[in-house]
Amino acid sequence: xxxxxxxxxxxxxxxxxxxxxxxxxxxxxxxxxxxxxxxxxxxxxxxxxxxxxxxxxxxxxxxxxxxxxxxxxxxx
Numbered sequence: 001x002x003x004x005x006x007x008x009x010x011x012x013x014x015x016x017x018x019x020x021x022x023x024x025x026x027x028x029x030x031x032x033x034x035x036x037x038x039x040x041x042x043x044x045x046x047x048x049x050x051x052x053x054x055x056x057x058x059x060x061x062x063x064x065x066x067x068x069x070x071x072x073x074x075x076x
Contacts, residue, residue: 008052015049015059018068032065 002010019029026049030042038061040048048054049062063071 010052011054011059012049012052014071014073015062018063018066018071022066022068024066029062029065033061036061036065038065 019025024032026042026046030040030045033040033045038058048058
């Protein structure tokens with residue numbers, strides 16, 4: 001059974017992996033989120049991701065912003 005901290009770390013790794021796959025920086029993510037109507041600073045977004053504790057809505061917005069259409073969530 002995973003702890004809440006382990007879930008947060010896993011979620012953070014998923015999002016960062018999708019950003020890395022697509023070569024998206026935090027500044028680019030900030031711009032892309034703004035185009036979706038999500039207005040926040042690059043520093044705040046970086047901090048949210050670093051904590052790994054963010055809403056499912058924010059997670060999905062980020063995935064949309066980086067162009068992720070499918071997500072493999074099983075950890076081997």
